[in-house]
Amino acid sequence: MSSVWSRVGALPCRVAVLHRAGHRICRSALCTPPTVHKESETNGSISAVPGARRNCCFKRRYSTTHTVDPMEMKKFQAWSAKWWDEEGVYSALHAMNDIRVPFIRDILMSKHHDHNVGRPLSGIRLLDVGCGGGLLSEPLGRLGATVTGIDPLEDNIRTGELHKSFDPVLDKRVQYRTCSLEDLVEHNMESFDAVVASEVVEHVNDVEAFIQICFQVLKPGGSLFITTINKTNLSYLLGILLAEKVMSIVPEGTHDWDKFISPVELERLLESNGFVVDMLKGMLYNPLMGSWHWFDDTSINYAIHAVKMVAKEQSTDMEFERDQEPSKTAEASM
Ligand SMILES: C[S@@+](CC[C@H](N)C(=O)[O-])C[C@H]1O[C@@H](n2cnc3c(N)ncnc32)[C@H](O)[C@@H]1O
Structure with a gap:
């Protein structure tokens, strides 16, 4: 399990996500039921799986890939x-x-x-x-x-x-x-x-x-x-x-x-x-x-x-x- 920093408007919120077979499940309390996101294998972008709830709070503010350390992104943010x-x-x-x-x-x-x-x-x-x-x-x-x-x-x-x-x-x-x-x-x-x-x-x-x-x-x-x-x-x-x-x-x-x-x-x-x-x-x-x-x-x-x-x-x-x-x-x- 890893975590990602995201924002709802100007309000920073910590969103825990589960990684499972290329999918992320948003576990934020603001996101019920949890929305399933598919992570693109080529560019790391995230899109909601068709049929899943849209407009979820999970909005990434940085590119999350192998060399990127989320804690560093939080500092630079x-x-x-x-x-x-x-x-x-x-x-x-x-x-x-x-x-x-x-x-x-x-x-x-x-x-x-x-x-x-x-x-x-x-x-x-x-x-x-x-x-x-x-x-x-x-x-x-x-x-x-x-x-x-x-x-x-x-x-x-x-x-x-x-x-x-x-x-x-x-x-x-x-x-x-x-x-x-x-x-x-x-x-x-x-x-x-x-x-x-x-x-x-x-x-x-x-x-x-x-x-x-x-x-x-x-x-x-x-x-x-x-x-x-x-x-x-x-x-x-x-x-x-x-x-x-x-x-x-x-x-x-x-x-x-x-x-x-x-x-x-x-x-x-x-x-x-x-x-x-x-x-x-x-x-x-x-x-x-x-x-x-x-x-x-x-x-x-x-x-x-x-x-x-x-x-x-x-x-x-x-x-x-x-x-x-x-x-x-x-x-x-x-
Ligand atoms: C100390 S700053 C240096 C900025 C710029 N190179 C300069 O010297 O003015 C480090 C920068 O590296 C970026 N960074 C951190 N991890 C990175 C990664 N894995 N790939 C590319 N950039 C990254 C940060 O977002 C931040 O903007």
Whole structure:
């Protein structure tokens, strides 16, 4: 038995659901008799089984799939209108743009040589997974990338849409969707030049499954950018005790130390799932200045850039074509 958070109008109510052979039975007291919902196997959407009572209170506010942790959704729901408050709960993420945007931009520019003046990322299809209210999607869109921002939480996406609507330049370049990676993968295999998951993996269930889906949606040779928090005593002291309990930089309960992951473990997961880790850098936040810096040490925050390896058959084909080249040249000169 698991539980889902839902709302009746503005009133949050906790609805317990039973999973049975792909069906959910709503057990809320407000829903009598209990309504049977069928969960789509492809996109996780929920529809009432024909004949069952309609307009039941059970209205999911987020995408529920394997990597999505309902407790995390509950936390982010509470702050879903606060994304663009630069002094608010997401102030450290606003400040992080000063280093993460150039990090992503410079690596992508070094891989794609056809730069457009003023729009160096034009022509690049980028997926921002766990985009929240679009703090990173927007600057990447302004740099010219075609950005798809996804987040399982509907109210985060609403905030992103609203904010984006104030800038007509972003209208075509940035598209948002309420969904998880699992929801997206079926129609987006090998579609993106880059996937960004910034400050997300410490909130997901099953990091390995998450990485495997990132692999599936990336084109061969595509880039995966991850920023996250290491699992060390120091990250507990600074990231949870100091940041949450002493300085209130982020609200208490934002992070769960058990979900943190070390760079060694993350690299192992990446490399065992088809990626080559190209770069690992430590990051440090100065709470007094409200600014981020690159740092030699990765014991608190860090950033990784990994590249999706080209499949064996593809590289063999390329090697075969290359091997054929000299004979073609020889034939041509005869
Ligand atoms: C700390 S915020 C980071 C937001 C954004 N990436 C940024 O840096 O501005 C984490 C975000 O990840 C989303 N999230 C949590 N679990 C997720 C999952 N399994 N798949 C995709 N996004 C998820 C949350 O809804 C939240 O918006």
